Amino acid sequence: MLLHDALVSLLFFLAVSFTSADPTFNDDVLGLIVFKSGLDDPLSKLASWNSEDYDPCSWAGCVCDPATNQVTELRLDGFSLSGHIGRGLLRLRSLHTLVLSNNNFTGALNPELTHLGTLQLLDFSGNNLSGRIPDGFFEQCGSLTSVSLARNRLTGPLPVSLSYCSTLTHLNLSSNQLSGRLPRELWLLKSLNSLDLSDNFLQGDLPDGIGGLYDLRRINLSRNWLSGELPSDVGACSSLRWLDLSENYFSGSLPVSMKVLGGSCSFLRVRGNSLVGEIPEWIGELAALETLDLSANNFSGNAPSSLGNLVFLKELNLSTNFLSGEIPQSISNCSSLVSIDVSKNAFTGDVLKWMLFSQSSSRFDLQKRSGNDSFLSNVGFLQGLRILDLSSNRFSGEIPSNIGILTSLVHLNISTNSLFGSVPSGIGGLKLAEILDLSSNLLNGTLPSEIGGAVSLKQLNLQRNQLTGQIPALLSNCSALNTIDLSENKLSGEIPGSIGSLSNLQYIDLSRNNLSGSLPKQVEKLTHLVTFNISHNSITGELPAGGFFNTIPLSAVTGNPSLCGSVVNRSCLSVHPKPIVLNPNSSNPATGPPLGGQIRKSVLSISALIAIGAAAFIAIGVVAVTLLNVHAKSSVSRHDAAAALAMSVGETFSCSPSKDQEFGKLVMFSGEADVFDTSGANALLNKDCELGRGGFGVVYKTSLQDGRPVAVKKLTVSGLIKSQEEFEREMRKLGKLRHRNVVEIKGYYWTQSLQLLIHEFVSGGSLYRHLHGDECVCLTWRERFNIILGIARGLAYLHGSNITHYNLKATNVLIDADTGEAKVSDFGLARLLASALDRCVLSGKVQSALGYTAPEFACRTVKITEKCDVYGFGILVLEVVTGKRPVEYAEDDVMVLCETVREGLEDGRVEECVDGRLRGNFPAEEAIPVIKLGLVCGSQVPSNRPEMEEVVKILELIQCPSQEFE
Template sequence: MGILTKGSLHFLICLLLSMDFCTGEDEASSIQLNDDVLGLIVFKSDIKDPSSYLQSWNEDDNSPCSWRFIKCNPINGRVSEISLDGLGLSGKIGKGVQKLEFLKVLSLSGNNFSGTIGRTFGVLHRLERLNLSYNNLSGSIPSSFVNMNSIRFLDLSGNSFSGSLPDDLFQSCSSMRSLSLAVNSFEGQLPSTLYRCSYLNNLNLSRNHFSGNIDFVSGIWSMNRLRALDLSYNSFSGSVPGGVLALHYLKKLHLQSNGFSGPMPADIGLCPHLNSLDFSHNLFDGPLPDSLQRLNSLVFFGLSNNRFTSEFPPWIGNLSSLEHLDFSSNSLTGSLDSSLGNLKALKYLRLSNNKLIGSIPASLFDLGLEDMDLSNNRFNGLIPRGSSSFFEALRNLDLSRNDLEGTIPAEMGLYANMRYLNLSWNKLQSRIPPELGLFPNLTVLDLRDNTLSGDVPGDICESGSLVILQLDGNSLSGPIPDEIGNCSSLYSLTLSHNNLTGSIPKTISELTELKILKLEFNELSGEIPKELGLLENLLAVNVSYNQLIGRLPVGGIFPSLDQSALQGNLGICSPLLKGPCKLNVPKPLVLDPDAYNGQMGGHRRRNESANPIRFHHSISLSISAMVAISAAVLIVIGVIIISLLNVSVRRRLEFVETALESMCSGSTRSGSPPAGKLILFDSKLSTNGIGNPEILLNKAAEIGEGVFGTVYKVPLSPQGRFVAIKKLATSNLIQYLDDFDREVRVLGKARHPNLISLEGYYWTPQTQLLITEYATTGNLQTKLHERSGSVPPLSWSNRFKIILGTAKGLAHLHHSFRPPIIHYNIKPSNILLDDDYNPKISDFGLARLLTKLEKHVISNRFQSAAGYVAPELACQSLRVNEKCDVFGFGMLILELVTGRRPVEYGEDNVVILSDHVRVSVEQGNVLDCVDLSMGDYPEDEVFPVLKLALVCTSQIPSSRPSMAEVVQILQVIKTPVPQRMETL
């Protein structure tokens, strides 16, 4: 036991005697000061402080006022403020704070505190400011957790709180000025007492699961001191009532991503101070209220993804303060007025997916816009040339899917900051201006499906910054320039459906980042350069319908290309193609008959005089035939010799193996079962002298059970490294060692960072074990659906990492083996995770060990995986291939994005997740599907991923993409370029 210091002893005595007999110069002051010290030390004892920020908090001190992050009231010397924001602290918020009776400010935001809060703060009657935002706190909020009579600022945002708010929570909240419950999992209707917070200036309830008709919270409109109201990303429904005129001081009104419907309130424009208005992603319809034109202070104006039907309002040009204008994805009609050029402060303009017509006002190209998206409308005419301010500011320009014609202005080469340029699906007729290659920051250039002519400029990649170059569907001619090798950052090159000629440049092999190469439907000739086989990152290639010949490159993706990527050429050598195989080799040497003399000379002259041409042909033909026959004979003899050698070697190996087994088994009596065979593929593994690992498989080591058997965690090396051993259920499994060995060794070759590696096996006629890598962090099923309250939910970055990694693993199984290895059972419990949340697919290819692969056998095996099984497994008329894995992968995406199971059973109904999401997307309620427990997420990643999942879960197998295409799409979505990526 340590020695008590004088201070510690005094502290302990005071504590034991409840401070009643402690003496000093100022008895009352001493008692109060030690109350604060005691409370803070107890509070600290529940905290983990990895960076020792609280080292100055010493129990021997008589006062905490000199401690870091502590402030005291100068009059009474009591602790009045604790500010520990962003210090990386974790642990619980203990009851020690209850001792701090004069505390006014407690701010713990941006840490990792966990657990529930209960009534911890209810006794702090002087507490005015409580900030617990962005921690890992959970549980429900009791009605008395904090003294509402004193609290002025309350921020619980960015946690995992759940449940409904007590209806009497705000019974007496007249002191409150700011309330934020954003980014949690609260649900149900808002408390009817909320309107009593009549002095509230800021109310943020965004990103929860609050629901109900807006009439239930109409009391909000009576809170006439509100300056900011954010109800976004919830499930509110119904119409928004009028009466916002009462919100005279309102500056921010965000209702986006709910289910609000009907017209906008007609008096919405009577809030003169409103500078941020966002009603996007709802079901609002009808015309835009005329009162909106009164909002002269409006800076942010978002109405996207609704059902507004009026003409584009001509008065928009009068809102001179606008910086952000987004009316995309509505049904607005009419044309754009040139008065839009009056919006000198405008930086972001998005009007895509409407029904706008006419020409694009030239005045728009005189602004200092950074981002302009007018895609998918009916604009016609020429592309305006633009001013110097436009050149200097513009970063993203999307004019795709219109009826624009004429030329691409050469002035576009002056857009120094341009990163994304999409002019696809128009009627542009010019050559590609070489100036486009001068963009120093251009990442995406998409000119697909126009009528562009001429050649591909050699300096198209002069800047070296291009990541995606898409020129498909034009009338480009001439060769692909060798300078294409300068596109060092390129990972997608698509030149299909043009009139390109010549050979494929070898310089493409210098594009080490290239993942997608599409050259189909051109007139390219010659052989595919063998150097392209060195492109390790290449995931998709299509060279079909050209004039190519010769052998494919031996490396990379080329050996695994399917017929659709190669067909329609003159003579590519591939067993997948029925056409001739043509090689660029010298013509056979034909001997000159005039060179022969002697006996043959007289015979030659007699026949030559009769038919010299026929004689010459017969000599040539017979020599060629002799060469061919000789080669064929040599090949046949070689095959026979090799076959005999193989049989001989195999018999010798079997003899040696049998002899060794006999020696090892000793004096085994006749009729006893043969000894087990343990095979380890990794020489670094050791059996620790254990000949039969089956003896290690006990109930205590069991960690899971699946459709193919039970899994155990077992140490199998001198260093104590653990492996997973799956004891296979023997029903319908291969029963012969040679067949079992052959299939398992194929699976053992499937090495990939996103696959659980197969380390070996153990075999007897009665028992088959598979030895695999052991994943330390468990499986996705546990992390997603079975986590405890103290474990934080998966973030979007980790969910995307799991999606992309799983896709890469499946792509490797499908495209690196012939025939492809099909998993048949993709689901969260078969996705294991390492410490960094990198996924590893387990149980892949085990269907290869079934004696029969009929669909009903496979379907019976996996019938427990409800929702994941592709429909073709139950339909005798549909061919089963790797597309059934794509279906299961699509369901996996839906689970990760929504946080819900594929099939959920209620009391009166059954919810099929894929159907639910599909209906929500069709109705424009896609945000209702996203799991908000993961916190903030980038919409430009989540929504395209969700749409990809719906494509993957198509009922028709041929409509689903391949896993290689899935990987490409995911990498395009993740590419750090503007959010238009989903249009690529």
């Protein structure tokens, strides 16, 4: 890197010197060539940039002034370039537009770039720039009007020098890692039209003075750590159209000054804060509003009737507050509504009654109407509605029979209320609906066959109701369905075979009903299945074989007494032919009667003959296996002896003294003479030195010649590794990994039939031993949290190195006895063996510990990704917090940890899930978010699980500064 920088500097110096000597030479050409010399251009996008061409105006990304032929714009957006943004660009004296966005530029910002007096637009967004924004970056910003450094890795505070950019109209520093307080000088940018500082770590109160930005039209400060009350003078920004302060820590109430924004503000979002009080009546004065999002705060009281004045409103979100009362009837005036979300409040009244009122209706007319069907008889204002979420409130009443007139509806959620009556046949009229959730109500009656008319359905949730009758066969018309949950009802009859035509199905839960009959053979066609739960019914017969059903968990089929198969450990009755009985009184007519007249009874059945044959076969098998074991032990002994011989040779990187494969090859990545002594190698055969056994091998402790301990894993699947080149390539990659939370691989030993992996020795043993061992000492909360954070950092590092673990479980996390650090181990083997083992073998061999297996392992057509590790991490989080194993067996039941914790969360008993040995000695403000994070990571749907880098950030945010619970 130093040589490269020196070369670039030399080129720049030569360019300056040469142009001084020859003023006719084009400065722009030299500047661009010097800039290009510091770049990596994998797609040859800059192939047209030729130093022998003195006219850069035809070069890719360059725009010139036709009068002077000087470069005025350089636009390299999305060119896949990498490297540093070099000084060569300073030669472009007429440059006013510089766009290098969506590349992979690295390094720190060069403060000289803004010293180009002509520069007006600078866009470096979507790169990997790091470090602080230099204090001098904006000191000579000249005529800059637009700056975007979004989506980089910039850190530190905002420079005060920003205030020097008096001509700046657009500033976007979003999606970085900026921290500290907002400088008061920021409000000196009087020309500012747009300010986006979202998705950073900015903190503290908003300083006074924002009201002086009269031209400000758009401000986004969302997803930071800002706190205090909202600025009282924000209403003075008379041109403000877009205000997003969501997901911060703001408190207090909405400032009254906001109501003067009525003529301009079309977007107001303050979700995810701690705002309190009632939603003010003056909210209706913001007549231009198209989006109003007040969700996830602490607002209380009734929803104001003035909401009806917002005639341009398209999105209304009041969810997750403490609002009560009925939905105001005036909302029917909002004829442009596309999305309504009032979920997770305490609203009451008849469900959908508020939909009844429209501008053309009078109260007198409404009083004349009778029957529930009138609820939706005049809802022209809702014809464009696409999202309606009324879930988790206290609504009652019946679902109107003509609900199908909401023809644009895509998402309908009325779950967790007190709705009664039947599911109307009109539900089939929701032709565009993709999500239909009526779960956790008091609905009864049968599920209408007309539901097959909702042909766009992807998710159908009707669990926890009182539905009866059969599952309609016409459900198969909804070919896009991927989720069906009809659990905890009173459904009866057989599971319709037509369900097998729903090829996109991934999640089916029919548990806790009265279903009977055998499983239809057609379900074997469902190749995308991740969950199939039929527990606690009266299903009979044999479970299907193959695919998903080879790995279906016991908890998904338990409670069906007449179900048989290997999963339920119950043999299926077979129809055998009746035994053949030889008549004892018959005789051979050719030989005459038996001697002495004695009749000898002889009864031989086919089953007896089979038993005799089986006994003979077993006896022969025992002898054969014994002989094979003797031979195998002899062979292994020869190979282990060869390993010991190779390890005793004092060479590194090349320990192959002979072409004979028995001697093998020993490689140590350290480059030093870290080899085993002879006694250390022989210890591999000593059971006393065994540390543990896993799905792929046995781990022993031994020592290097200098006495340092190491762990050696002797693979027991050596026959599956066919290619030495592939094995060594993978080992070299793993040997380069260095992270405090990842076990270091120090070397390996290879022969065709024996492979050894040499790891660092971690003295504290496995996480499993610390949690469940016979002599375990109860971990403190702080120790548990640090272990979780260490695992997350280790996994994030592996994923960043393009390595998927596949085998994450408590026995594969080691604890350093000195530091308490968690270290992830046993990674990379599944990838090495993936070409030799199919997925079914991997799911059983690699994920040998029950409970950690991601559901998609069971489906051959679903891609196995890093999200499998995230699932295992989620289960580990719950295991560390609760102190319980992922799956535990009671006398007549199975406890699945993830399900138990989720139920505790839903019932408000989440603190009871924490390991009782802590005796309440833990911070709930840490424990509860950690448990929720574990459940999110352990989601059944891979796309719902976060990336491990996000997990690390979340944990760092959760971590409390208090040391009270050390």
